[in-house]
Amino acid sequence: MLYEKILALSPASDSQRTLHAQTLKVLADTGQMRWFLYSQASNATPTTFLQVVVFWLTITFASVGLFAPRNGTVAAALIACSLVVASAMFLILELEQSFSGGIRISSQPLHNALSQLGR
Numbered sequence: 001m002l003y004e005k006i007l008a009l010s011p012a013s014d015s016q017r018t019l020h021a022q023t024l025k026v027l028a029d030t031g032q033m034r035w036f037l038y039s040q041a042s043n044a045t046p047t048t049f050l051q052v053v054v055f056w057l058t059i060t061f062a063s064v065g066l067f068a069p070r071n072g073t074v075a076a077a078l079i080a081c082s083l084v085v086a087s088a089m090f091l092i093l094e095l096e097q098s099f100s101g102g103i104r105i106s107s108q109p110l111h112n113a114l115s116q117l118g119r
Contacts, residue, residue, distance in 0.1 A: 002087075002110060003027055005117040037105065044098060050089075057085055 011017040048086050054056060061082060068074045 002114045002117070003031075005114065009117075034105070045093065053089070 003024075006020070006027065009020060011020045059076060065078055068078075069090075091103075094103050
């Protein structure tokens with residue numbers, strides 16, 4: 001629908017023709033990217049990979065915690081590093097789900113552009 005509205009516009013000058021062509025290209029690229037993300041939605045991170053990463057990180061933090069001196073600074077650093085790694089893994093898993101989850105691709109910019117073309 002947006003593509004049809006942009007095609008219906010008739011540019012009068014060379015600069016408008018250039019902007020018209022660029023707008024069509026950006027719209028086509030955006031559509032291709034959305035279809036690509038939609039097609040990749042089923043390709044989740046393999047469970048075995050996550051298990052290996054969690055095991056590796058557990059061994060790493062356990063060895064650091066085992067050989068480090070026992071004081072508040074080391075405990076705070078281990079907790080902070082654990083939270084950073086956990087949040088990074090959460091974001092990686094969250095960004096795999098582009099159309100669902102906490103972080104979503106919004107269609108609002110396309111709706112705004114369509115409402116501007118309707119004026």
